[in-house]
Amino acid sequence: MAEEKEFRYDPALIEPKWQERWAADPALYAAEPAASGKPKYYVLEMLPYPSGQLHMGHVRNYSIGDALARHMWMRGYNVLHPMGWDAFGLPAENAALKNNTPPREWTLNNIAAMKRQMQRLGLGYDWATEVTTCLPDYYRWNQWFFLRMYEKGLVYRKKSKVNWCPDCATVLANEQVIDGRCWRHEDTIVEQRDLEQWFFRITAYADELLDDLDKLEGWPEKVRTMQRNWIGRSEGTEVDFFLEEQEAVNSEQGAGNREQGTKGQRIRVFTTRVDTIFGATSVQLAPQHALVASFTAADAVLKAQVDELIEQQKKAREAGDLGAIEKHGVATGRFALNPYNGERVPIWVANYILMDYGTGAIMSVPGHDERDFEFATKYGIEIRRVIAPAQPGGEDAALPFTTEDGVLVNSGEYDGLTCTEAEKRLQAVAEREGFGKATVTFRLKDWGVSRQRYWGTPIPMIHCERDGLVQVPDEQLPVLLPPQIEITQQGGSPLGRVAEFVHVTCPKCGGPARRETDTMDTFVDSSWYFYRYTDAKNAAQPFDPARVGYWFPIDQYIGGVEHAILHLIYSRFWTKVMRDLGLIKNDEPVRRLFTQGMVIKDGAKMSKSKGNVVSPDDMVARYGADATRMYALFAAPPDRDLDWQEDGVAGVSRFLGRVWRLVTKYAPVANMGRSGWSQSRKEGATGLSLKLLRKLHQTTAKITLEFEGRWHFNTCVAAIMELVNEVQAVDARLAAGEVEPPVLHELLSSLVLLLAIFAPYLAAELWEELGEAGSVLRAPWPVSDPELAKEDELEIPVQINGKLVTVVRVAAGAAAKDIEAAALADAKVQLRTAGKTVAKIIVVPGRAANLVVK
RNA sequence: GCGGAAGUGGUGAAAUGGCAAACACACUAGCCUUAGGAGCUAGCGCCGAAAGGCUUGCGGGUUCAAGUCCCGCCUUCCGCACCA
Numbered sequence: 009m010a011e012e013k014e015f016r017y018d019p020a021l022i023e024p025k026w027q028e029r030w031a032a033d034p035a036l037y038a039a040e041p042a043a044s045g046k047p048k049y050y051v052l053e054m055l056p057y058p059s060g061q062l063h064m065g066h067v068r069n070y071s072i073g074d075a076l077a078r079h080m081w082m083r084g085y086n087v088l089h090p091m092g093w094d095a096f097g098l099p100a101e102n103a104a105l106k107n108n109t110p111p112r113e114w115t116l117n118n119i120a121a122m123k124r125q126m127q128r129l130g131l132g133y134d135w136a137t138e139v140t141t142c143l144p145d146y147y148r149w150n151q152w153f154f155l156r157m158y159e160k161g162l163v164y165r166k167k168s169k170v171n172w173c174p175d176c177a178t179v180l181a182n183e184q185v186i187d188g189r190c191w192r193h194e195d196t197i198v199e200q201r202d203l204e205q206w207f208f209r210i211t212a213y214a215d216e217l218l219d220d221l222d223k224l225e226g227w228p229e230k231v232r233t234m235q236r237n238w239i240g241r242s243e244g245t246e247v248d249f250f251l252e253e254q255e256a257v258n259s260e261q262g263a264g265n266r267e268q269g270t271k272g273q274r275i276r277v278f279t280t281r282v283d284t285i286f287g288a289t290s291v292q293l294a295p296q297h298a299l300v301a302s303f304t305a306a307d308a309v310l311k312a313q314v315d316e317l318i319e320q321q322k323k324a325r326e327a328g329d330l331g332a333i334e335k336h337g338v339a340t341g342r343f344a345l346n347p348y349n350g351e352r353v354p355i356w357v358a359n360y361i362l363m364d365y366g367t368g369a370i371m372s373v374p375g376h377d378e379r380d381f382e383f384a385t386k387y388g389i390e391i392r393r394v395i396a397p398a399q400p401g402g403e404d405a406a407l408p409f410t411t412e413d414g415v416l417v418n419s420g421e422y423d424g425l426t427c428t429e430a431e432k433r434l435q436a437v438a439e440r441e442g443f444g445k446a447t448v449t450f451r452l453k454d455w456g457v458s459r460q461r462y463w464g465t466p467i468p469m470i471h472c473e474r475d476g477l478v479q480v481p482d483e484q485l486p487v488l489l490p491p492q493i494e495i496t497q498q499g500g501s502p503l504g505r506v507a508e509f510v511h512v513t514c515p516k517c518g519g520p521a522r523r524e525t526d527t528m529d530t531f532v533d534s535s536w537y538f539y540r541y542t543d544a545k546n547a548a549q550p551f552d553p554a555r556v557g558y559w560f561p562i563d564q565y566i567g568g569v570e571h572a573i574l575h576l577i578y579s580r581f582w583t584k585v586m587r588d589l590g591l592i593k594n595d596e597p598v599r600r601l602f603t604q605g606m607v608i609k610d611g612a613k614m615s616k617s618k619g620n621v622v623s624p625d626d627m628v629a630r631y632g633a634d635a636t637r638m639y640a641l642f643a644a645p646p647d648r649d650l651d652w653q654e655d656g657v658a659g660v661s662r663f664l665g666r667v668w669r670l671v672t673k674y675a676p677v678a679n680m681g682r683s684g685w686s687q688s689r690k691e692g693a694t695g696l697s698l699k700l701l702r703k704l705h706q707t708t709a710k711i712t713l714e715f716e717g718r719w720h721f722n723t724c725v726a727a728i729m730e731l732v733n734e735v736q737a738v739d740a741r742l743a744a745g746e747v748e749p750p751v752l753h754e755l756l757s758s759l760v761l762l763l764a765i766f767a768p769y770l771a772a773e774l775w776e777e778l779g780e781a782g783s784v785l786r787a788p789w790p791v792s793d794p795e796l797a798k799e800d801e802l803e804i805p806v807q808i809n810g811k812l813v814t815v816v817r818v819a820a821g822a823a824a825k826d827i828e829a830a831a832l833a834d835a836k837v838q839l840r841t842a843g844k845t846v847a848k849i850i851v852v853p854g855r856a857a858n859l860v861v862k
Numbered sequence: 863g864c865g866g867a868a869g870u871g872g873u874g875a876a877a878u879g880g881c882a883a884a885c886a887c888a889c890u891a892g893c894c895u896u897a898g899g900a901g902c903u904a905g906c907g908c909c910g911a912a913a914g915g916c917u918u919g920c921g922g923g924u925u926c927a928a929g930u931c932c933c934g935c936c937u938u939c940c941g942c943a944c945c946a
Contacts, residue, residue, distance in 0.1 A: 333944070360946095366945070369946095729885055803881080857880090
């Protein structure tokens with residue numbers, strides 16, 4: 009019975025139909041030029057890595073962004089809502105090894121598959137601006153930026169200890185090492201290797217990256233805090249302790265000795281508390297400190313002890329709890345001289361000193377530092393008080409006394425100064441005498457971008473025996489990845505094995521030269537992709553500055569908090585570099601950032617190993633895209649974790665079915681009232697009509713408000729459900745014609761408009777059912793009329809001594825005294841106040857009344 | 863250890879100092895039959911026959927009024943963690 013079957017909501021019929029129509033109309037989601045005169049709105053979701061399959065985290069991320077984009081379109085904004093592919097990276101090479109498929113082919117196939125999934129979900133992207141980072145028309149600009157940065161001294165090459173992941177067979181940035189393990193291989197311990205590497209000088213922007221965090225008021229405080237911690241700015245002083253001369257040891261290797269002093273070797277330490285220097289009772293070196301090597305060269309026993317300390321650090325690093333390492337140390341038998349008073353203090357090597365922070369050496373002040381105190385107590389090193397609390401009688405304050413609110417004691421001529429005054433004076437002396445200076449240390453390190461991989465952007469440099477490092481000339485860009493390459497597991501750069509890639513003519517001298525064979529970290533790609541969206545086809549420059557000037561900064565960026573430091577700090581850096589290159593005007597790329605919660609199932613993050621992965625394709629096949637997306641928004645507020653329960657998706661699907669039946673049932677009647685309803689609606693509407701219109705306008709107001717502030721879209725969906733429930737509850741009266749066609753029309757068409765941002769397919773179908781010609785997507789967002797939304801009677805809770813007793817009905821605008829009278833007249837109130845004194849009555853008009861009774 | 867977020871029915875959650883549990887899920891009972899992953903009606907925090915009482919992790923406080931604000935504690939999750 010085909011006719012009957014029609015009366016069932018069937019997303020499998022509706023959705024593909026509209027998907028086809030939308031695909032045939034690219035202008036639907038296209039951003040307009042600046043000249044459109046509309047206010048602009050740039051909404052962006054983080055681009056995915058094309059693994060081949062969308063997961064529920066993506067579905068949630070894109071459902072949030074799509075609802076926002078649709079809302080802004082309907083509000084009359086010129087919206088840029090793009091999508092692209094973070095398409096370089098190691099998995100493509102692994103897949104090549106496994107399936108013998110070239111990385112390019114594998115990646116492009118995955119992109120096609122995921123794009124189909126996105127289109128099936130009905131996500132409204134402007135595909136004309138699509139960016140695919142592994143294609144030459146994109147990565148040539150990575151190379152172009154690399155060269156501009158090289159010219160500005162922001163790119164350099166140095167041999168350094170690098171993080172090496174044996175599984176990736178490549179180098180990792182510090183940011184990609186988590187608790188001593190690879191960020192992609194949880195079980196793989198990262199090794200340290202010595203390699204020539206390319207670096208971006210992100211530290212040149214450390215101060216600005218830190219300071220500008222204060223401007224990012226639209227960012228979660230959590231993310232800003234994480235970035236602050238990561239940058240780790242610390243003000244202090246570098247001071248040289250003089251190494252006591254000792255004939256027995258040759259002193260030619262003075263690597264700890266940055267400024268060759270006239271009096272022999274020095275040990276430079278970094279401290280934030282130079283005011284405590286008269287309490288320094290030892291100098292502690294990191295086991296890897298260059299000076300240590302010179303001590304152990306002629307002392308096998310000491311060397312063994314130091315190796316043991318290195319081993320302890322390595323183990324702690326692998327265990328991921330460097331902070332919990334038990335402190336061990338060994339005295340070297342050597343001594344250093346305090347530059348301020350010539351005091352002779354022992355030099356130790358300790359496992360709690362890190363070579364990669366500060367200078368790899370400290371002055372140990374056990375009286376005023378917890379860690380030094382613990383160490384000194386264990387090894388019997390002198391603990392001396394040099395700071396007393398500012399208050400009189402403070403000599404009794406227990407050591408270690410670590411606060412800076414104090415005055416110096418036992419510090420010679422500096423006695424009596426406050427810590428702050430002393431620091432300034434001591435720094436001035438150090439600078440004058442040339443044994444130290446005020447300095448700022450960062451935890452942030454320069455960004456190592458070299459990768460010994462194939463599937464990445466080739467670094468556009470040439471090594472010439474005669475001319476040294478030579479830039480690839482701009483007109484030779486892009487340096488293309490050779491298409492045919494054998495991927496193997498052997499170490500070293502795969503590009504190095506492609507002779508026709510490596511052998512090149514030097515652009516300067518024309519002689520034979522070698523191409524650089526490293527490729528760039530894929531975080532380079534994602535550092536500026538969102539600029540390219542504004543001008544994705546530009547073949548002459550990375551983008552037209554005028555377009556960027558119009559669209560930037562991004563109004564709303566949406567993604568997972570896992571990118572809080574990596575991607576989001578690199579992007580900020582790149583923006584500042586582009587600004588200093590004169591390409592853009594904005595200091596920051598993103599005005600507002602939203603970090604969504606994770607999608608979990610059965611209390612755990614979805615993962616193959618736990619077997620709790622829910623496939624978006626399955627959900628769409630069973631319940632449709634609308635129900636899947638709407639559930640992703642309904643089950644929890646967007647910032648919280650979302651527990652995926654399939655029964656909940658089914659529930660949303662049933663709800664959409666109710667909407668479908670309701671609208672299709674009454675559309676013919678509603679359509680009769682399409683025109684005659686604009687002025688004096690309130691006067692025209694009475695009884696049931698007024699009641700339903702009121703609920704409609706309240707719902708519209710509520711949803712509009714959520715988009716403007718709190719973003720609790722789950723309550724928006726709930727509000728639409730309430731509205732539908734209320735209409736459905738009076739189905740019999742509607743059928744009896746109790747509601748005038750113009751009211752019915754406003755009711756149903758507004759319902760469809762509200763639904764359009766969450767369930768676009770169904771909304772499009774029902775919009776057509778209601779006889780509307782244009783796209784529901786471009787229809788104006790309904791406006792809530794405050795007069796219509798207003799209740800004319802209110803229920804006021806009445807409390808006695810703070811306990812709810814009853815509820816009284818009063819007119820909406822009732823004055824305090826009328827509410828008071830109504831409350832006192834209430835039977836339950838009279839019963840409870842009989843024989844007692846009403847001492848006080850508090851009335852908050854429109855809200856509550858409370859009687860204080862004794 | 864430091865910093866942040868959270869803790870409410872059987873479950874997901876709602877309540878922006880003013881009726882705790884909206885909206886859903888699950889469940890129970892009934893109806894319907896086009897037997898569907900459908901629809902409709904009613905019930906559903908706890909104790910109680912009812913009247914009524916109790917209830918937002920625990921303990922204090924502010925307030926006429928606290929899930930919401932303040933103080934202390936507990937638990938869970940996240941970030942940082944010998945950073946000198």
